[in-house]
Amino acid sequence: MLCDHCFQPIAHSGHVITHIPASDKHDFCCHGCAAAAALITNMGLQDYYRFRDQRAGAVVATLSPTELQVFAEPALVAPFVTQLGHQRQLRLTVEGIHCAACVWLLEQALRQHQSVREVSVNLATHELRVGWSGDELSVAAIAAQIAALGYRPRLLGQTHHTERTELERRMLARLLVAGLGAMQAMMYAVALYAGALDGIESQYRDFFRVAGLIISTPVVFFAGWPFLSSAVRALRHRAVNMDVPVALALLMGWLGSVWSTATAGEHVYFESVSMFVFFLLVSRWLEMRQRHAIARQFERLHADLPLLVERVNNGGEQMIPTSLVVADDLLRLRAGDVVAVDGAITDGHALVQEAVLNGESFPVARETGAHLAAGSQILDGTLIMRAHGNCESSQLALTDKLITRAQQQRQFGVFESPRLAAGFVTAVLVLAAITALVHAVTQSPALFSATLAVLVVTCPCALAIAAPLTVAASLGRALAQGVLVADVGALLRLNQVTTVVFDKTGTLTDGDFTVRGWQLLDTSVNETDALSIIAGLEQHASHPLAQALKQLAPPAQLSDVRLTRTGISGFDGRRLWHIGAAAQTNDDGCMVLSLSADGVSVMQLTLIDQINPLAPAAIEALRARKLRLAICSGDQHGPVTRVATALHIDAANAEQSPAQKTAFIAQQQASAKVAMLGDGVNDASALLQADVGIAVSSSSALARNAADIYLVKADISQLPWLFRLAVAAQRTLRQNFAWALGYNLIAVPFAMLGVVPPWLAALGMSLSSLLVTANAGRLARWKS
Amino acid sequence: MEIIILLIPLAIILVAIAVAFFLWALKRGQFDDLDSPAWRILFDDQQQRKVPPKDDDEPE
Numbered sequence: 001m002l003c004d005h006c007f008q009p010i011a012h013s014g015h016v017i018t019h020i021p022a023s024d025k026h027d028f029c030c031h032g033c034a035a036a037a038a039l040i041t042n043m044g045l046q047d048y049y050r051f052r053d054q055r056a057g058a059v060v061a062t063l064s065p066t067e068l069q070v071f072a073e074p075a076l077v078a079p080f081v082t083q084l085g086h087q088r089q090l091r092l093t094v095e096g097i098h099c100a101a102c103v104w105l106l107e108q109a110l111r112q113h114q115s116v117r118e119v120s121v122n123l124a125t126h127e128l129r130v131g132w133s134g135d136e137l138s139v140a141a142i143a144a145q146i147a148a149l150g151y152r153p154r155l156l157g158q159t160h161h162t163e164r165t166e167l168e169r170r171m172l173a174r175l176l177v178a179g180l181g182a183m184q185a186m187m188y189a190v191a192l193y194a195g196a197l198d199g200i201e202s203q204y205r206d207f208f209r210v211a212g213l214i215i216s217t218p219v220v221f222f223a224g225w226p227f228l229s230s231a232v233r234a235l236r237h238r239a240v241n242m243d244v245p246v247a248l249a250l251l252m253g254w255l256g257s258v259w260s261t262a263t264a265g266e267h268v269y270f271e272s273v274s275m276f277v278f279f280l281l282v283s284r285w286l287e288m289r290q291r292h293a294i295a296r297q298f299e300r301l302h303a304d305l306p307l308l309v310e311r312v313n314n315g316g317e318q319m320i321p322t323s324l325v326v327a328d329d330l331l332r333l334r335a336g337d338v339v340a341v342d343g344a345i346t347d348g349h350a351l352v353q354e355a356v357l358n359g360e361s362f363p364v365a366r367e368t369g370a371h372l373a374a375g376s377q378i379l380d381g382t383l384i385m386r387a388h389g390n391c392e393s394s395q396l397a398l399t400d401k402l403i404t405r406a407q408q409q410r411q412f413g414v415f416e417s418p419r420l421a422a423g424f425v426t427a428v429l430v431l432a433a434i435t436a437l438v439h440a441v442t443q444s445p446a447l448f449s450a451t452l453a454v455l456v457v458t459c460p461c462a463l464a465i466a467a468p469l470t471v472a473a474s475l476g477r478a479l480a481q482g483v484l485v486a487d488v489g490a491l492l493r494l495n496q497v498t499t500v501v502f503d504k505t506g507t508l509t510d511g512d513f514t515v516r517g518w519q520l521l522d523t524s525v526n527e528t529d530a531l532s533i534i535a536g537l538e539q540h541a542s543h544p545l546a547q548a549l550k551q552l553a554p555p556a557q558l559s560d561v562r563l564t565r566t567g568i569s570g571f572d573g574r575r576l577w578h579i580g581a582a583a584q585t586n587d588d589g590c591m592v593l594s595l596s597a598d599g600v601s602v603m604q605l606t607l608i609d610q611i612n613p614l615a616p617a618a619i620e621a622l623r624a625r626k627l628r629l630a631i632c633s634g635d636q637h638g639p640v641t642r643v644a645t646a647l648h649i650d651a652a653n654a655e656q657s658p659a660q661k662t663a664f665i666a667q668q669q670a671s672a673k674v675a676m677l678g679d680g681v682n683d684a685s686a687l688l689q690a691d692v693g694i695a696v697s698s699s700s701a702l703a704r705n706a707a708d709i710y711l712v713k714a715d716i717s718q719l720p721w722l723f724r725l726a727v728a729a730q731r732t733l734r735q736n737f738a739w740a741l742g743y744n745l746i747a748v749p750f751a752m753l754g755v756v757p758p759w760l761a762a763l764g765m766s767l768s769s770l771l772v773t774a775n776a777g778r779l780a781r782w783k784s
Numbered sequence: 785m786e787i788i789i790l791l792i793p794l795a796i797i798l799v800a801i802a803v804a805f806f807l808w809a810l811k812r813g814q815f816d817d818l819d820s821p822a823w824r825i826l827f828d829d830q831q832q833r834k835v836p837p838k839d840d841d842e843p844e
Contacts, residue, residue, distance in 0.1 A: 103820070122817045169810050176806055184799060188792075204785070211792050215799075 003029035005037045005150075025049070036150035045108050051101035066337070069319055070155065070307045071143035076321055080155055081139065087117055089131040090139055091161075096151040097126050109149055113137060128153075155307070164292050171285050174223040178281050181219035182274040188212045189271035189759075202264065209261040212270035220254045224277040226284070240425040246280065248429075249273070249455040253758065256448055267449055272762040276456065279766050283469060283773070306340050309333075312384060322391050329387045333378050341374050342394040343387040350381030351563075380563050428458040435752045446754035453751040456761040458744055466736035466772045473780040474729040482712040483722060490692045490708030492733070494726035496673045497692055500622060500719075501665060503678035504633035507696050507716070508615050508643055513548045513607045522602035530603050532556035533577050534595055537568045548607055549579075549593075567593075609639060611646055614717045619647045621720035628672070632661050634682050661686035677719070678707075694719070725782065732779045736772045743768040 004025035018034040019026050023041040028034040040048055070076055082089045097103060103121040110119045110130055118131045130142060143153045188211045195205055221228070231247030234240055250273050257268040308319050310332045317332065322340045325331065330346065333339065349367045354376045366372065372385055374394035391397060435454045439447040471488045478485050485491050502508055520527050531553035538549040539561070558570035558577070567580020575597045595603040622629060630651035633640050637654040644652035653664060662685045668674045669691070676683070676690035684706040687693030695707035696716070711718050747764060750756050756764075809815065 100824075120817070120820070122820055125817075165813075165816060169815070172815055173807055173810055177803060180799060180803065184796075204788075207789065207792070211796065214796060 001027060003033050005033035032150060039148050043109055043112060045105055048101050048105045051104055066308055068144060072140040076155060076307055077139050086133050087131045089129060090142060092128045093126055093154045093156045094128045094146060094151050095154060105149060171288055175281050175285050178219050178223035178278040181215050182278040184215045185212050185271040185274040209268050212268060213258060213261055216270040216274045219274045219277050220250055223281060224250055244425050245428045245455055245459055249459060253452055269758045272758045275762050275766060279769055286472060306338050309340050325387050325390055327387055327389050330384055331387060332384050334382050335378055335380050337378050339372050339374050339376050341387045341391050342389060343372050343385040345370050345372060346384050346386050348381060348383030350383045351379040353377040353379050431458060444754060449758055450754035452758045453756045453761040456758055456765055457747045457751040459765055466740045469773055469776040470733045470736055470779060473776040474725060476780050477782055478725060483718055484710040484712060487708040491726050492730055493692050494723055495730050497675045498672040499628040499668050499674045501630045501632050501674060501676045503683050504631055504635055504640055504643055507677050507679055509609045509611050514610045515548050516606045516608045518603055518605040520603050525602045528553060530595060534579055537561060537570045537577060537579050611643055612716055614715060616647060618717040618719055625723060632656050632664050658682045658685050662689045665689045728779060728782050732775055736775055740768060740772055
């Protein structure tokens with residue numbers, strides 16, 4: 001049975017039946033979905049179910065009171081609220097939006113408040129903008145409304161957003177001026193062409209030339225400013241880059257045409273330089289859009305450390321922003337909270353999930369005095385901890401800084417090899433100089449136009465956009481499939497990879513536990529009753545083991561259910577039951593739990609970390625590509641061997657520390673290019689070491705930062721697809737380079753001879769750019 | 785044909801005005817979202833039901 005709201009299968013123990021008047025929906029998987037459906041119906045927005053994409057189901061997000069409180073904290077909210085006259089405008093990122101119907105729902109629901117003036121949600125960036133006036137509505141109320149509908153509001157990335165918006169707007173302004181200017185200049189030029197054929201009176205000819213001058217001046221100097229300033233900057237450093245010939249062509253063309261206008265000379269080239277600028281800007285604009293889309297995606301995934309913590313110094317309790325925590329502060333943590341700073345437990349005990357730090361799939365019990373690392377999660381229990389430092393000084397934060405720095409050093413523009421560009425550009429300038437010289441010596445009238453033509457024709461703009469466009473197309477294609485590529489060189493390097501190293505937990509396995517079987521030790525106890533007791537004990541526990549155990553049977557009613565040092569205990573009226581880790585653990589790599597009644601063990605259960613169902617097929621596909629496969633995991637020998645055997649992977653290393661993983665990869669790199677798949681913090685340095693680092697969904701922020709490629713969906717079968725995309729991208733890139741270079745080489749002799757008028761040169765260059773663009777467009781629509 | 789002596793400068797002025805309007809719209813953020821207008825047209829118009837934020841007497 002599927003939940004009527006989110007279309008996820010309903011778990012046996014979680015079935016919620018709620019009758020909502022005026023609605024035919026009544027089966028839900030959890031109270032969150034039931035509440036959201038009730039709210040949607042009450043607001044009269046049932047059309048949501050009609051609009052929505054039936055395939056996309058998403059589990060409804062529930063926000064804890066702490067998370068909601070973030071929106072009531074003025075210091076945290078202030079950067080996201082702007083005052084526009086009487087209106088206040090809030091900008092939020094909303095998670096859980098997966099189709100246009102969600103956008104419709106959010107907009108309609110928020111619009112129903114009287115004080116709301118405008119709402120708009122962007123499906124591509126998941127940003128919500130709401131403007132309201134008056135004091136009745138607060139940011140916290142808006143966030144609560146969004147949460148009530150089942151989405152998760154977040155405050156993310158303000159500084160980068162403003163920078164990006166500024167850049168995009170400026171680029172768009174330049175693009176419009178260039179486009180409009182190019183069309184207008186062309187219009188006046190056509191009159192001049194007609195005049196060249198049929199004759200034109202000199203005052204009208206001058207008039208049209210001046211019109212072209214007026215139009216093309218802002219195009220060259222405002223719209224073309226990025227090229228001019230970049231060229232000047234390069235020359236000042238005594239270097240040349242790809243913009244130098246462009247700037248030279250622009251200035252030569254414009255100045256020469258101005259001179260021609262003033263002295264009633266032969267030709268003017270205002271339309272050529274305008275179109276030149278326009279086409280160059282188009283490719284830059286496309287490239288920028290792509291880059292920003294990817295940066296936004298990455299930002300959404302970053303940083304899951306909590307924004308607020310509960311401080312309990314001197315007996316009082318207070319919610320404070322995490323950034324204000326100092327050493328020796330006492331903080332209270334409850335079940336579900338993520339630890340924000342490094343510290344030690346001073347009071348209480350809890351079950352802690354540290355998989356994100358060390359890859360261990362089993363949660364660990366931590367007592368008073370034990371160390372707690374930032375990034376780990378409290379699964380059960382409440383405790384007080386003493387902070388060892390602030391949030392910047394935790395191990396997690398320091399590793400994050402190292403990795404961000406390493407990542408920033410990677411070039412995004414792989415093809416900006418300075419020596420190659422310098423060599424090319426020098427050749428171009430030499431050719432132009434030769435042309436000028438030869439024409440001057442032979443007293444040919446085509447001196448100016450031939451030199452200009454050579455500069456325009458050799459303009460490596462088809463060459464310059466071939467790479468970025470192909471790259472952007474392949475990135476866009478990958479993005480559409482749910483694969484984020486941060487370093488495009490990595491995508492192309494996949495073509496050279498011959499070895500793939502996998503982490504185990506969360507990569508090849510689900511990271512969840514399932515019950516493999518049980519064994520009744522005491523036959524006087526009924527098996528079904530025992531399973532019910534277990535379900536009852538685990539009923540309200542929130543750690544991953546509990547998920548598997550809750551489903552075993554309808555839960556028995558138990559009283560006095562409490563967390564003990566080794567597990568959970570409860571009283572059923574006759575006996576005291578307890579479930580916890582068994583005395584001896586199976587060395588097959590499974591977790592063994594023991595259910596005991598009054599201290600005597602009556603049943604043993606085995607749980608395993610299930611192998612991702614998509615893994616076997618994906619591994620097979622990779623093997624078919626003749627890739628060598630290996631596992632390198634921090635988990636124990638038993639589980640690792642089990643997974644390796646099941647997937648037929650020969651090389652399996654267990655209990656690897658981060659340093660050992662890195663060393664293993666370095667060792668492999670002596671004879672091969674290595675790709676690494678991982679998800680935990682303990683994989684981060686290995687991911688950096690590998691030639692291509694790939695992080696999988698639900699990775700820690702650190703792993704994502706360190707990785708070149710990130711698989712958003714937990715779909716490991718995207719890996720073979722990615723290899724095929726890399727092949728297609730490489731092929732398209734070669735085709736584009738071949739064409740762009742070929743065109744340049746063929747056209748140059750003609751331009752040097754002076755048979756190519758500059759407008760034809762501009763046209764030819766534009767057409768070749770168009771061809772390269774069309775080819776890249778084919779890649780954007782590539783199907784495996 | 786002398787009329788173009790008037791018309792061309794007029795046209796240039798019109799283009800300048802158009803660009804000025806565009807830059808104004810750009811600054812007000814009207815071009816920040818180029819993707820959603822495409823599918824927004826598919827939504828039906830809703831009756832704008834203005835309700836106060838609290839809806840207290842619904843049987844549940």
